[in-house]
Amino acid sequence: MKNIHKYLLIIVALISANTSCKKDFLNEQPIDFFSTENAFQTENDFNASTNNLYGLVRTEFFTVNDFNPMEYLYRTDVAFQITTATPNLDADFNPASGLISNHWTRLYKIVAEANTILSRLPASKLPDAKKPLFEARAKFFRAFAYRSLAHLFGGVPLVLEEITTEKTDFVRATRKEVYTQVISDLVFAAANLPAITVVKNGEVSNLAAQHLLAEVYLADGQFQNAVTAASIVIDDPNTDLMTARFGSRSTVTPGDVYWDMFQRNNQNRSSGNKEGIWVIQMETDVLGGGAVSTAFAGGWQLERVHPPLIRDVRINGVAPFLWPAGDYTGGRGVGFLAPSIYMIDSAYAGDFDTDIRNANHNFVRAYQSNNPASPFFGQLISFHNVPAGTTGVSGAITSGKPDRAFYPYQSKCTTPFDHPSAVYITPAPYPFALKPSAGATYADQYMFRLAETYLLRAEGYLGLNDKGSAAADINVVRARSNASPVAAGEVDIDYILDERMREFGMEEKRMFTLTRLGRLADRIRKCNPFYAAGIKDHFNLWPIPQQEIERNRSAVLEQNPGY
DSSP: OHHHHHHHHHHHHHHHHHHHHOOGGGSOOOSOOOOTTTSSOSHHHHHHHHHHHHHHHHIIIIISOSSTGGGGTTTSSSEEETTOSSOOHHHHTOTTOHHHHHHHHHHHHHHHHHHHHHHHSTTSSSOTTTHHHHHHHHHHHHHHHHHHHHHHHSSOOOOOSOOOSOOOOOOOOOHHHHHHHHHHHHHHHHHHSOOTTTSOTTOOOHHHHHHHHHHHHHHTTOHHHHHHHHHHHHHOTTOOOOOSOOSTTTTOSSOOHHHHTTSTTOSSGGGTOOSEEEEEOOEETSTTSEEBTTBSTTSOTHHHHSSOOGGGOEETTBOSOOSSBSSTTTBTOOOOEEEOHHHHTGGGTTOTTTOGGGSTTTEEOEEEOOOTTSTTTTOEEETTBOOTTEEETTEEOOTTSOBTTBOOEEGGGSOTTOOOGGGBOSSOSSTTBBOTTOOSOOSOEEEEEHHHHHHHHHHHHHHTTOHHHHHHHHHHHHHHTTOOOOOGGGOSHHHHHHHHHHHTGGGSOHHHHHHHHTOHHHHHHHHOHHHHTTOOGGGGSOOOOHHHHHHOTTSOOOOOTTO
């Protein structure tokens, strides 16, 4: 034992002597490292950053939560928040409101990511021949973000380079200057992005840039250029309105070509759809896909937000509907985002029974009872003719008056009889019973489609006082839906806004259209009495977030008038 102790002491002494003389063996010598200086070198590096831009767009406009993306629909002529008894627009359109600052922050994050790509491209190892493609992609996304900011806020700080140090002296460019930069970026993108037949599903193409360019030309008052850009998209032999049934469920009845447009797997060119120009990809239970079957959070939650809370309907004390069900009762809807009365009734005047966009399988107004315990089992219960003794969340339901539990909704927000298999309860306690984790809209989503390009061109023709050509473009869209043609003399900006409401409804980011035109206040007064008493003209522009004004210590970031 003593010998063992002696040997251990000798070993310790030798180690100590060695380390006291030479400690540099502890110094790490990395063979490689990853930093901001070497992150943007290869094509894979730039692809990763470009993919992040797609992710940032999907987050801002679809998946961040169940309320921020809907703020492009709430407080417009299209829809209202039915869970709020009395709206407070002064609080909503407030410089200190999170409603305002959240969108500002996420849109500028897209700008920052795009600027990083553009700043790192020149010194990268990419071959010169590939640099224009990545420059075009980055400029497209920067333009998309700045277009969004300019529509909402007017003039905003115009940042065109990567910011690597603290900056507190931002100043606002004019709205005109922002649109000029957006147009410059999009002209480059349109010239250097691939053709729509070359890009993968969900990727931006030259035609996506031309479509957006048409919109921004309109915002800038360049009507002829808007017509020219829209015509490039419309006249391309690889785009067309879908006019015949197609896709994965083309034999399902009731149904039509408009219904087919919104069924799962039908949005991309790979399904035969020539109308989609830029389609946001949503894949369920795929890593990074935007939706999971185990929770509605993280997906596009329009199914949760838009259909009514049909669960709470009673007729003489008996529930006519079992909830949630993957049928035309609205999936797992909870009744937040209701359509305006104008959208429900007035928008379809004259074509209420013939316009396929208003058919019950597209705009559900009559719900079939699915509860065998109800005397109404198997019967249609209409929003416009509710049975006596019907109650909802707010008490007695009156025919034609929305209640959180019962109002019309657009079926494009759900996938009737075709939810992903993982969100159905097995064995089912009733037909098409859904798990509590349902509530997302399990389909790819249009950002741009050709029907909008026609209506943008119609707006351009109207700006040129060519109402005949404007009517012709509107009638292309209306003909597909079996709606009666509009006469040239009937076309004005309100008619175009009504047609957009009919064609897109909850699909459109409506706030952009109305703020771009300066028509938010006017249209709310005309179409949405829920907000009419509280709307003010200066709400046509959102306020600059107060937190951004306070952070900007070294310069004045001016607030919009009225705030």
